Amino acid sequence: MITLENVSLRYAKGDPWALRDVDLDVTRGEFCFVVGQSGSGKSSLLRLVIVEQAPTSGRVLVAGHDLGELPQRRVHLLRRQIGTVFQDFRLLSGKTVAQNVAYVLQVLGARRHEIRQRVPETLALVGLQDKGRRLPHELSGGEQQRVAIARAMVNKPPILLADEPTGNLDPDTSSEIVAILDRINRAGTTVLMATHDTSIVDQFRKRVVQLHEGRVVRDQAEGGYRQVVAP
Numbered sequence: 475m476i477t478l479e480n481v482s483l484r485y486a487k488g489d490p491w492a493l494r495d496v497d498l499d500v501t502r503g504e505f506c507f508v509v510g511q512s513g514s515g516k517s518s519l520l521r522l523v524i525v526e527q528a529p530t531s532g533r534v535l536v537a538g539h540d541l542g543e544l545p546q547r548r549v550h551l552l553r554r555q556i557g558t559v560f561q562d563f564r565l566l567s568g569k570t571v572a573q574n575v576a577y578v579l580q581v582l583g584a585r586r587h588e589i590r591q592r593v594p595e596t597l598a599l600v601g602l603q604d605k606g607r608r609l610p611h612e613l614s615g616g617e618q619q620r621v622a623i624a625r626a627m628v629n630k631p632p633i634l635l636a637d638e639p640t641g642n643l644d645p646d647t648s649s650e651i652v653a654i655l656d657r658i659n660r661a662g663t664t665v666l667m668a669t670h671d672t673s674i675v676d677q678f679r680k681r682v683v684q685l686h687e688g689r690v691v692r693d694q695a696e697g698g699y700r701q702v703v704a705p
């Protein structure tokens with residue numbers, strides 16, 4: 475579903491490498507954490523997948539498309555297949571919860587009856603069926619992040635990217651949010667989540683790809699945040 479082949483990235487000549495010789499293959503239906511210290515390249519990796527950034531060298535394939543060969547006019551079609559969630563929620567403050575979620579479908583030109591059906595369905599998926607008329611500032615941080623997840627999922631993309639989605643949340647709320655991502659993953663969506671939340675990674679035991687100075691230094695099934703070295 476997401477493949478990086480020998481990918482390196484630096485933002486400008488003379489800069490350090492943000493990513494270096496990265497090989498990664500995330501198959502359909504996987505849940506994969508990308509971990510590493512601040513500046514290790516996690517966000518850069520996600521930016522390549524969403525076509526916000528081209529690699530300096532190497533190949534990136536997403537949902538069967540070689541991004542190096544994807545014409546600019548097709549990029550928006552690929553992005554429709556990728557839901558995104560960020561640390562800072564990025565909701566539209568003047569719109570209600572339901573309007574925030576509906577907006578995506580409106581932009582995609584969905585029919586009104588489809589919007590009327592999909593929005594409550596998706597709010598129920600994240601447990602916010604009773605909060606559709608609230609404004610974002612009337613919600614807790616965890617609830618705002620649920621709205622962001624609903625917005626990301628309302629058009630049923632096969633891929634969900636999450637960049638530090640628990641960065642602004644307390645530990646219990648963080649667990650709830652990742653439990654929702656886990657549920658979405660179990661329903662078939664491929665999830666790639668960048669995080670430096672140690673307890674979340676240890677709790678959920680998914681595939682862990684660890685970056686250090688742009689290189690993959692660990693790729694472990696059901697891993698913890700830190701590699702446990704056998705005595």
Ligand SMILES: Nc1ncnc2c1ncn2[C@@H]1O[C@H](COP(=O)(O)OP(=O)(O)OP(=O)(O)O)[C@@H](O)[C@H]1O
Nearest residue numbers: 485490491492510511512513514515516517518519
């Ligand atoms: N737009 C940019 N222009 C120039 N350099 C950048 C840019 N974005 C990131 N970098 C550099 O690329 C490297 C990797 O950064 P990146 O944001 O991918 O790391 P990260 O692991 O996501 O960090 P954090 O956890 O702090 O978000 C860093 O050296 C950073 O300074």
